[in-house]
Amino acid sequence: MTIHTLETVPAAEPSAPVRFARMLWADKFALCAAIFLLLILVLAIIGPHWMGDLATKQNLRGRNAAPFDWSRGIVWWMGADALGRPLLARIVVATQNTMMVAAGAVALSAITGTLLGLIAGFSSPRVNQVIMRLADVIMSFPSLLIAVLVLYMLGASILNLMVVLAITRIPVYLRTTRAEVLEIRERMFVQAARVMGASSRRILFRHILPVVIPTLTTLATLDFAYVMLAESALSFLGIGIQPPEITWGLMIAQGRQYLQNAWWLSFWPGLAIILTTMSLNLLSNWMRIALDPVQRWRLEMRGRKHG
Template identity: 45%
Template structure:
């Protein structure tokens, strides 16, 4: 009887010791809690959209804007470049010169519909490029320093504080003066101005995630820091970063338009909405549409993006 009792106790002890290992192994393999979070975000955004009329209108506008920009910028590319001084300042809704002049013409007789469409392509390309670049670099830096902690974390946060305190317009002047105005320079300067924001958000989210069970399980089974950061942490913290990027798009677009209006943006043959406003301010009395229409496009795009960003934020917070 004594031997049987001892054997039973040994079996129970072995089972008790093995249970945490099995639990850790299951957590490490089930892992990607990460992937479930990423999938759920867009399902929740779609669910919120079905109950939000303003959200549906904003999403419809943005989809139409993208389709018009992609298709129209190729169809109307020649009309945006061809000048005809006999058709200077044709007013909007004029049908006698063809559908291309439905929004009038500019000081060189170019179709303003074509100008507006091509400008939309450049503005969106710069804004999307700057947001993606800032989000990727900022997320990587914030995740690494948040996971590593220590002196690297302190140095990165002090640099982020300096970047956030540094006037973005002055930074733009320095970079654009050094590199010269252009598409790449604008994307670079706008991305540099926003990297610190993504870094701080990614770091905060990483600090909240780094001690979860599946992270500790991965460490216990020998996963390297780089693998944990790339496959375990980044997918989990992606949702708040996506919400931030959606909101930042409108701010970056407005910043780009301001720089273009001041003459620090792209130059001919490229054109942006901000550049069209700068051109149209000289003709406000007799060609008001040159400044009004791109300004209206910027306003509607910013409002639609902010409405969509609010829905993404709500969906991310409910994860």
């Protein structure tokens, strides 16, 4: 008599996007931050096409109109500026320039700093010293001072502001990447790749860089908030983006002289900066855990419970 036994088939592991979605769902603060940042991204893309005309059309009869006046329509609920332009429309339109400067500066500084850090951490001591002294020179000057001097000489534009802010942030990625490479290159899998005859370029970009990327991703998320605040500070000082272009920092600067009788001119763009910065910090804290294989299990356990 033959007895047939049924073998239990193990459940298939969910894909990486599904696991990250569950981990994000488990952290409600990070989920709210991600939704808010997604909304900001959408506004940055469609904002100028959607409300571009409203943001530039002047109405001197409604100058410094108070907020929460629903009788004029939802676009006026934040009030109007000194030229009668609705603040809601201007904040939506300003989102594109603000995000463009921050994203461009972070991307440029991250790519440049990461490449230099990989070279410094894996090359000869002489090359390492030259690259690190370059980073020390950049870090010896206050970042805002460098930005003020360069923008004063070259003029304020989106491209110049993006490049200047990127230069000041390169040492952050350079030093972080170099420190990671110096530790990773001594691990067994790197030694095995070298014994197998892999080239230095292949070891760097195929074996070391994927291990460094999670740390750099978390750093870039935090740095995005810093660059956005730096751009706002420069625009507030009058050497950042100039009219007719508009950013959140420039809106705060334009409302400075009306703080006593029209506080909403600076309050709403300031609130947009605060909420975006806070969302980036919350999301970077979640990413630090989600991208770390040692700590990821905490979010995965919570994700299974909620899933």
